[in-house]
Amino acid sequence: MNLLLKTNSPFTIHNSQLNITGSKSETNRLLLLQALFPNITLENTSNSDDSEVMQKALNNSQFTIDNSQLVDIHHAGTAMRFLTAFFAVNEGREVVLTGSQRMTERPIKVLVEALQQLGAQISYENEEGYPPIRIKGQKIIANKVSIPANVSSQYISALLLVAPKLQNGIELTLVGEITSVPYIKMTLALLNDLDIQTSFEGNVIKVYSKHEVASKVMTVESDWSSASYFFSLAALSEPETAITLSSYKQNSLQGDSALVELYGKMGVESKFENNRLTLTRKSNFAQENLTFDLNNTPDIAQTIVVTCLGLGIGCHLTGLHTLKIKETDRLEALRIELTKLGANISVTNDSLTLVATKEILHNVKIATYNDHRMAMAFAPLALKVPINIENAEVVSKSYPDFWTDLRNIGFQISEI
Structure with missing residues (x-):
């Protein structure tokens, strides 16, 4: 199943509420x-x-x-x-x-x-x-x-x-x-x-x-890795966007809860109340190149680098050596697919460097390599340009309801 993703521009998410499956x-x-x-x-x-x-x-x-x-x-x-x-x-x-x-x-x-x-x-x-x-x-x-x-x-x-x-x-x-x-x-x-x-x-x-x-x-607490795609959506949306996710703890056992701190540097404010997490896009924040050590949170590397591309900022991510033995060699897959979008990106055995670029190519077909995180990490770019996700059904590996949830918050998704 190949999907075409589009959104209206400008795109603001008004207090959408989603229930994310357990970790x-x-x-x-x-x-x-x-x-x-x-x-x-x-x-x-x-x-x-x-x-x-x-x-x-x-x-x-x-x-x-x-x-x-x-x-x-x-x-x-x-x-x-x-x-x-x-x-x-x-x-x-x-x-x-x-x-x-x-x-x-x-x-x-x-x-x-x-x-x-x-x-x-x-x-x-x-x-x-x-x-x-x-x-x-x-x-x-x-x-x-x-x-x-x-x-x-x-x-x-x-x-x-x-x-x-x-x-x-x-x-x-x-x-x-x-x-x-x-x-x-x-x-x-x-x-x-x-x-x-x-x-x-x-x-x-x-x-x-x-x-x-x-x-x-x-x-079981809801899955923070699955939440990462909504942090990305919040970062790439218009100011005053608000997305509420459940059920999340401020003092989580999951390493990917580091998203709160990392995306705080990309304009996303996080608020916890009654086991719910609300993400709000700040009106103003300094857009500058970022350096993150993801040794403890390698699964969110794909989401972060795609967000940086969408924001027009560069990043240098380290601590990524385990990504080469995942569902695919995720570092090489990122290099190939981001290059298709016009990105200037280089990878080593354990790091990734993205140079800031202001232009993203339209209607690019993103290969997913049988890797659920490739499909979901690239989806938020539809806030910037129409994008094709190949073999989109791979999301069922960790988040079967992903495409339904995106439709519910306003994405236009059609099968091609």
Whole structure:
């Protein structure tokens, strides 16, 4: 499905109110914890493809010829990492964990080796270091393991989430500079909410064994990554635009809540009231080139650079090394698609530099590379120029209602 996006000019959003689905990051962590501790009840879970895939995989009953279970998580990277750890400690169960063609190109070796240090039995079905992988669930007694600190935080969270069910818990040493600390802290906070004891001192994380938890209802906060596109819309709209989103906490567990500070520098004011977040476009703010370190929030890099293009300002974004192993190589994808729009952009293995430009080319076709964030990050540019989004259905990976919500606030969207 290819979509043409247009808006009236000038475009002002008058107090639109939207309900954003629960955080995919929180939901997938809690789904795994619920599988370990079935007396947990979850509310406001994400309706994303990734979370649905995660839930189905945890209840999988499809068998291969050799009587092991085949679990296909398609494009869901979080599910691949979390389920690798889950099935490794699920004693007596044998699973072949696989995914899409792109998933078979995304590395898993660092996590596999960490689990093997603990005594897990995992082997590769095809190319070493990449899915599909065969996992024979074991009782894990060892508890000390080390892992490079600059890898995806999902590897680290995968180990921490299963730790309470290990006989001796886990003592995880992170070697080097740590990436995406907020996501690690989110995982630990969710464990603490279940009265599971943890500590994070220096580069050592400990999670203590706890085989049972008290029954509890856990409500998932709405997704901050999904909110990022409305921060972008607010920044690119006319002054006095107001968008209200629910349900959000001022002291969020999600690292992408840094959007409040980052977009404050792009003319967006944020106000919290009764678990609702209202974004207002300031009448006046200094438009100048920006430099951001996104080491802790790499998922919002695409949104930020597109916003800067729309504002006619430059930016230099660093801390982006994990973007090369996402649904696509996001740095290269951004370089190609922004160049189509007339941008002057350069990328390295971990950074991106956009030179300020005042002209954006019209009716450009934006390829999405099977990456939901490419589709949603470029959509706000329709406030400036008509824009075509190819394979727009990819948004279902994290935000199935995205196009409906844009229509509801005044976007003219037609299928082409």
